[in-house]
Amino acid sequence: MSDVDQKRSIVLEPFAAHARYFEDLSVRMPDNSFAVRPGVIGTVYFAGGSKPDGRRGLLACFDRFAEMFGEHLISGKDEDLAKFSKKTAKGVEKIRKAISDTPESMQVSVMRSSAPNPTTAPEYHIETLTGRACPEDYESAAGYKVPKGQELDISYMKFSVPMELITHPEGQEKYEQFLRFVCEQLNVLGGYGGLSAVTAYNYHNWQAQEWAIAERFSGIEIDCCAHLGKDEYDPVSYETNENDQVTAMYRPLRPGTKVHRWGFIKGVNWYTLLGDVFVERLGGDAALRKALDREDIGVERINHCVLVRAGPFPRLGAPEEGLPEPYVFVNKVLRVLRNPKPDGLHFYDPHLPNADSKHARSWEARFDLPNAPPIPEPPKVVPPNLGKLRQSVRGGSPCPEAGWWHTHAMQNSRRYFKLGEIMPIVEGSSWGWTYWIWEHSQDSSA
Structure with a gap:
């Protein structure tokens, strides 16, 4: 057996990966706390986050997470600019009411966490930033109309559990049960789940460390700035008048109109979540199942979303493993859904290396084969046959x-x-x- 074949045959199951690389996946502080620690995340982008049904689904997700892991949740915040702090039962109820009672025209930005302070990485946490609805009827000088109550942007929700949890079957089952529950409750447009370097609440300070870990371990998801990816999952087209002024905007995309955002997935991990628009671009459910027809690959539809699972457990992609083969296999099918020119995954920092636009492009392509063709550029006008795709x-x-x-x-x-x-x-x-x-x-x- 050659060195290359031997390297490819090495598979680190979660217990071995955790035992061997916990410290390498962490940033330990002088007081023995962790500013970065390995976890398993789930990040979803969804529509309807400003609406009553969406808010009810979101609250159900927070409540279910608390039922499963509430003994660990001691802190959080109840609005975007609120101080991250420890929460009593009264504080937890304030978070719940923020989800259920905030007006449609205002964003909900709340979090629950196991971290004792904002400088410590949580073992367990759940957070959301919802979209907003138009507060009143609006009409521009060019005739562009937005009726009161129309949703203006999409929402995201993210959760994490410690890597140690999925080193035994019962813990992995808990993670997967909750991810499925999220897809049952929310109108998911897309997302992903897998291993990640979970940072403290003050994540701006730890972008370079997250990037360094992700460079070394291909299975690690770069996700401390998950909110930056919302627009990627939100396709929008528009019409203009003779003066090139916008007269109408459309969600979903309308055939024959100009493309504002085509919509892309971030890439592949253990779980890749595909909303209807992405499934249809691949030819629909049946075509997707056929393309991924392999015993170790899971394809499961839940409401508006198809969950693709690349292998029976999440892979770290450690140096001795090489690229996780199931991830490479799934990526070969799904890669056409990626943005050929992605934006950065981190905030710009001129002093430290991070996932800027240049690095993001190479990182998102890490599972591409050497002879893979270029990812197609999106059209400038929505194709006429798009209207025939059935969601x-x-x-x-x-x-x-x-x-x-x-x-x-x-x-x-x-x-x-x-x-x-x-x-x-x-x-x-x-x-x-x-x-x-x-x-x-x-x-x-x-």
């Missing part, structure tokens, strides 16, 4: 195209809907919101 439809909405549909919210759900027919909501389903998934226009079995 899943939320229960209670009119059917956008006559044909056969099914939902995971109940068994034996496959049925034919006429154009405009209201697609029902399945009450009390453990899947959360009801989403109907397109099959085809004619029954091929007939």
